[in-house]
Amino acid sequence: MSDPKRVVLAYSGGLDTSVIAKWLEVERGLEVVTFTADLGQGEEIEPAREKARAMGIPDEHIYIEDLREEFVRDYVFPMMRANARYEGDYLLGTSIARPLISKRLVEIAAETGAGAIAHGATGKGNDQVRFELSAYALNPDIKVIAPWREWDLTSRTALIAWAETHQIQVPKDKRGESPFSTDANLLHTSSEGKVLEDPWEETPDYVYSRTVNPEDAPDEPEYITISFQRGDATAINGEAMSPATLLAALNDYGRKHGIGRLDLVENRFVGMKSRGMYETPGGEIYARAHRGIEQLTLDRGAGHLKDELMPKYAEMIYNGFWFSPEREMLQAAIDHSQASVTGDVRMKLYKGSADVVGRRADVDYNLYSEDVVTFEDDAGAYDQKDAAGFIALNALRLKLLAKRVRPKP
Structure with a gap:
């Protein structure tokens, strides 16, 4: 594939992605298209349009989209059907957003004739993997540019100095070292x-x-x-x-x-x-x-199987394999379980x-029966004598094992 002339950048409007937008133009000679997604991050995203304009990006190359409904309907809810928690705790809030952003980056690249996409994830984190695996799954020919893995702006001071040299406005609250990201x-x-x-x-x-x-x-x-x-x-x-x-x-x-x-x-x-x-x-x-x-x-069998599958399903999302066939296979099984x-x-x-x-x-789907489970008279709904045979059959192998001569250590 020849070198691209145009790139679609996942653009937040913040300092880092503003520097990346200018860097792609100055250092790589690329025409930049910006994409800003409203995923319900709780802050106004329209200012990203003015910041992109200030850097000379034409309006037709500035994409700002409200993806909140698609995000929850097509990504969060399917994940929640699986009761997914990475390593037993994490509800995958960052992980599940990345495939949707990547999908739109690839789609906008096709709409604008761009041969590349770019993101602001660092070379130490998971997001670079999630963005890029998702992008390649959707378009194997797309080129991905990750400036944090290429440039020499390795400190906050260097980043701010580069921004000032190229007339990028640096907010006062960005001049000090951020206490956390x-x-x-x-x-x-x-x-x-x-x-x-x-x-x-x-x-x-x-x-x-x-x-x-x-x-x-x-x-x-x-x-x-x-x-x-x-x-x-x-x-x-x-x-x-x-x-x-x-x-x-x-x-x-x-x-x-x-x-x-x-x-x-x-x-x-x-x-x-x-x-x-x-x-x-x-x-x-x-x-x-x-x-x-x-x-x-x-049902007990379906529920327990879901619990066994969940760690693998959660790991797929965490590692960036939302668009993989194995995730889709598991999703089909999970969705089938949710019919009731x-x-x-x-x-x-x-x-x-x-x-x-x-x-x-719903009465049509309820598997809980008070008539069966009650400690009061169940009117023949459950014959307690049946439990003796149930226990006897399950105990048979344990009895045989207990009678066997144990090998000496």
Whole structure:
């Protein structure tokens, strides 16, 4: 493939990606197209348009798109059907956003005749892998430019000096060393680096941005009911909502009650351990509610198999293989399991906790029977004598093993 003449840059409007936009033009001689995605990061994204214009990028090459509904509907909800948590804890808030951004980068490249895409991920992190694996899965011929792996701007001072030399405005709050870095979308906010690098030190309270301190949360619990249809939440307290609107509403509940904080040392795909602080207020409520309705509607075999598959599925997302055939195969199995996951879950929200305190399934899908499980007279619904034969058959091999002469060590 010949060298590209035009590149589509994942552009936040911040200092780093502004420097990258100019660097691609000055050092690589490329015509730059910017793409800014609104994934619910909680800040105004329109200023990115003016910043791109200020660098001489024409309006027809500035893409700003609201992807919140697509993000939650086509990425977050399918992931939540699997109850996915990387290494048992992390709800994959950053990981799940990358394939959607990559998809649009590749699509915009095709629309604008660009032969390359570019991103601002560093050479130490997971995001470079996620962006690029997703891009190559969608267009094997696309060229990817990762400036942090190429340039010699290895310090904040050097980056700011380069920006000033090329007339890029540097905000006052960017001139000092950032105490930590953040990434945000509608599902979560992550913070890493600097004050968080010593895993023995408690996360300072000023790092948290999406949740109140649980100690300062209301002293009275709040109850909400989340309704599910075929594995996806559709309403809160009887009010039907779109996927993104529903997750945003759960975020508000989670913020108020200090829910969804996670201090984690994780294993990055590139080989190192890193310490991060995650806030996933609405996602934590959602994930617990989803498991609550599955308790009534999933057969034991299906539910246990899902739990066995989940770590592998979560690892695929974390490592950047959303568009891989193995993830799609698992997704098909997971989605099949959700056909009966319909009903309501009542959640108790209180000082950092989100507890399932009630659940009821659609009558057509409910596998829970009070007639069978009751300690009172079950009117013949269950014959307790049957348990003796069940135990005898399961004990047979254990008895035979116990009678065998054990080999000497």
